[in-house]
Amino acid sequence: MTAGVAGTGLAAPALVPPLRPGQCQLWWASARDAHPRLRELLDEGGRARADRLRKPAARALHLTAHALARVVTAAQLQLQTSMLRMQAVCKQCGGPHGKPQPPEPLRLSWSHSGERVVVALTLRIDIGVDVERVAPYEQETADRVLAAPERAALATLPEAGRPEGFVRYWTRKEALLKSTGDGLAVSPGLLHVTAPAAAPRLLSWSGPARPSLPLHLYDLDAGPGHLAALATVGAPVRLTRHDGSSLLAAQHASADASGLLTDPIRPTAERSFAS
Numbered sequence: 001m002t003a004g005v006a007g008t009g010l011a012a013p014a015l016v017p018p019l020r021p022g023q024c025q026l027w028w029a030s031a032r033d034a035h036p037r038l039r040e041l042l043d044e045g046g047r048a049r050a051d052r053l054r055k056p057a058a059r060a061l062h063l064t065a066h067a068l069a070r071v072v073t074a075a076q077l078q079l080q081t082s083m084l085r086m087q088a089v090c091k092q093c094g095g096p097h098g099k100p101q102p103p104e105p106l107r108l109s110w111s112h113s114g115e116r117v118v119v120a121l122t123l124r125i126d127i128g129v130d131v132e133r134v135a136p137y138e139q140e141t142a143d144r145v146l147a148a149p150e151r152a153a154l155a156t157l158p159e160a161g162r163p164e165g166f167v168r169y170w171t172r173k174e175a176l177l178k179s180t181g182d183g184l185a186v187s188p189g190l191l192h193v194t195a196p197a198a199a200p201r202l203l204s205w206s207g208p209a210r211p212s213l214p215l216h217l218y219d220l221d222a223g224p225g226h227l228a229a230l231a232t233v234g235a236p237v238r239l240t241r242h243d244g245s246s247l248l249a250a251q252h253a254s255a256d257a258s259g260l261l262t263d264p265i266r267p268t269a270e271r272s273f274a275s
């Protein structure tokens, strides 16, 4: 099936399948997808932040993540990207930052690190996603963010495998903390997750922020040199992998033909969002 790219008359593949109940769509892209025109897809706040980022690598990740998040969210809602209003409300201070809040019934999380960008989307199931480039870590950081049994398990790994082990722990914990909206306002050291080689699972969460609903944890394939994890609140999900790079490239193609970069790729099926 194909869908017309609105405003261009071009045929584009239907790149944004409708979300199904219990599904989590994972859209992967790269900092290399950061065409300067992606800035036009961001909202005012996103553009202002992009303009403040002086380091090209940080700016590329920001542009790619925000553009991809807005394109897939708008497509699910059958909206033009420019019409999409997304908020964030900080769980700590109530300020306009923190976990992104797309319109109902969608839930959204994104992460970027190194070269990778990932955007995760569900219907009604809160999620948190984290991707990290594997890199050496400071022992002081490990002492601060790992629980005692995690530090002990990391110490049993061969030295060459410890950066990957540490990052595996980190992505699992950050995904969990993002799924509840706490982020790093809650110390990752209060969470205890399974050892890097074991199936991902939250074993315990100490302190007052402990959520009442069960959390589900998944390791994701982030490609060479990167690790990633996803956490969901209250229900497991079926993961599907999607090509965010092609989606963003189709946006450029649409812009090249029309001079505009404001229309989303039209989904082909009606969105019913049944529960």
Ligand SMILES: CC(C)(COP(=O)(O)OP(=O)(O)OC[C@H]1O[C@@H](n2cnc3c(N)ncnc32)[C@H](O)[C@@H]1OP(=O)(O)O)[C@@H](O)C(=O)NCCC(=O)NCCS
Binding pocket: 062, 065, 090, 091, 092, 093, 095, 097, 098, 099, 100, 109, 110, 111, 112, 113, 128, 129, 130, 131, 174, 177, 178, 179, 180, 181, 182, 183, 184, 185
């Ligand atoms: C966001 C955070 C979890 C770490 O992220 P990171 O590894 O640097 O970056 P990632 O790429 O994985 O994720 C960033 C995205 O997470 C999301 N995010 C931010 N805060 C979040 C939260 N509390 N819960 C869930 N998601 C959050 C945003 O979409 C953010 O994207 P943006 O920076 O482009 O706006 C961490 O920086 C954090 O928790 N910061 C806020 C700490 C806080 O709450 N302080 C109190 C403020 S009053």
